[in-house]
Amino acid sequence: MNEIAPLRRVTIIDIAKAAGVSPSTVSLVLQKNERISAETRNRVEEAIRKLGYKYNRSAANLRRQTSQAIGLIINDICNPFFAEMTAGVQKGLEGTEFLVFLVETGDEIERQSRVYQSLEEHGIGGLIIFPASQTKPEFLERIAAGGTPICVAIRRPPDADVDYVGPDNRLAGRIATRHLIELGHRRIAFLGGEAKSPSRIDRVAGYQEALQRAGNAFDPALCVESRPTRANAISDLNKVLDLPEPPTAAIGYNDNVAIALMHGLRRRGLEPGRQFAIVGIDGTSEAELAYPALTTVALHAHETGRRAAELVLERIKAPGKTHENVILRPNLIVRASCGTR
Amino acid sequence: MNEIAPLRRVTIIDIAKAAGVSPSTVSLVLQKNERISAETRNRVEEAIRKLGYKYNRSAANLRRQTSQAIGLIINDICNPFFAEMTAGVQKGLEGTEFLVFLVETGDEIERQSRVYQSLEEHGIGGLIIFPASQTKPEFLERIAAGGTPICVAIRRPPDADVDYVGPDNRLAGRIATRHLIELGHRRIAFLGGEAKSPSRIDRVAGYQEALQRAGNAFDPALCVESRPTRANAISDLNKVLDLPEPPTAAIGYNDNVAIALMHGLRRRGLEPGRQFAIVGIDGTSEAELAYPALTTVALHAHETGRRAAELVLERIKAPGKTHENVILRPNLIVRASCGTR
DNA sequence: CCAGATGAGTAGAACGTTCTACTAATGATG
């Protein structure tokens, strides 16, 4: 109640004095070392409570040459996929003493090195990174070589030897396509995403694969690339709808694109889910709010974050262990955007 | 290229040796102190580059009794409003050496004290907090009294004397209501949000105010409260639609509720934007993706974060300055959910 | 009764900075 704010921070030494022991003993108590008798432990804990002691983790970190902070580098927190992944990271860290330093790159590589530098200065015990677009594998490997436990997420560096967790994009493409084929569609477009983006390459590969398996020819005219913005999605859609033989269904590169496609359809007087089928890829909760509710392939953003956190934690414990490669299996969430049958 | 990873971290002392100066001098160079001659400065900077020195901010923080980390306590990062606010905080911190420790409370008060404790242990130079539901003003005041620069966001503590930035909820309610009145609606519902939530109280007050100014009677039956979930929104809607004299328009407590209301309308065979008008409150980007695109009152989440960061930064510089109270003026974004006229 | 093992705790040097109070050298002033 009426505690007086101490002028000087209360330290382990104050506790030691109050409890009549040495600072070393207090430290051992804090670490729950069992070498200390129950009696002394109680005395120390009593003093801790009484003096309102607060553990100074940065002093400990300095001494131990570690840090109980995890750096989390992502593209953009406003993107629901990354927001969910971030929540997953927090979940994976729950119950530990780790806290996350969140930084955004805006997918700019120079900004990425700046923020990484800043993380290093602040001191991090581990790093989870969604690498910005043109990130060189060496950048990631140098971090790992420098001794920082690192886990790369979502964007697989071509062959950097680091822990990784991400989705099976090819399978995601296949699942989306197969679903549409099973619904009876023959002309299926794949819209949005940049041609050079590895995840798009994989998704498109899966799309082609599913087409092929169904004995369905791949038509390059139905596969159009663009930066995944709303406006681009709509113009991509118009492109394929103006074809002599237009598609009856489309896969959006991601949920955002897919939702924009539904808007674009309506502008052309086509009702999504009735006259045209749309499926997205991502599976963030925004897909559920769309109208019609978006059928999508879930990439498990939350789980990705959770696993990434676990991998980093494991590597902090055992820096020498062999690198893990966690590929999350996507799965289809059927809602209303391909019709209800 | 072929740098050898140093076994021991390279410190200010190594630099001092390499440059033939004292550690103090190196420190002064790092701080850009002008007492050091250009010549020595160059020698030191040369050595820094050569040895690949990395500044250890936690050692500095320990010595200086500060921290260059800002704690950011929010409810849930997956909520687009908080995601945008978080991005705003990052924006406000840009160009400084501060990094943000992001933590979520899930709106649980015990979790809030746990994470705050953890932030304290890790060491923070300032705190931005969206207080969990039942937070007592004393909790916030105690933090401020403890010397931590704090800025409260969105949820105004009844009368805690701390920096604050948040929206004018009453005005938001008034704006939404006035818009509907101007469109000719007379029976307007206010749906969702918990009765005891201060922001709902204010929004409803604004709603009543606008009604009154228009000479329009307030009908308690049209104002229904519930936890702002999708399912609740829909059942709230059904409640008012089943009234003998049903409304022709509704204000959702927030965008999420409003979007759910549109789904609910369609289940009743009513087309939002044509047979019934909906307006939301929040103005996050998800409102734009909804169909029909949601007319909403923007509460400026990004700006809130940015201003909060600025306030904290200012208070770090001048701990004694008088507390600021920044109230952001909401504004209407007209889209399609109230019809296009 | 002694050697050694075990138990409970401590001294004190780190960790990498910063910062106050110094010093030594040079320059200006009367």
Next chain:
DNA sequence: CATCATTAGTAGAACGTTCTACTCATCTGG
């Protein structure tokens, strides 16, 4: 030429922990 400023840099004690290598007791077995 003594005195005082100014300039450019330094010594060394902090900051709050941790952890290795001790020190005493007390216990155990032969």
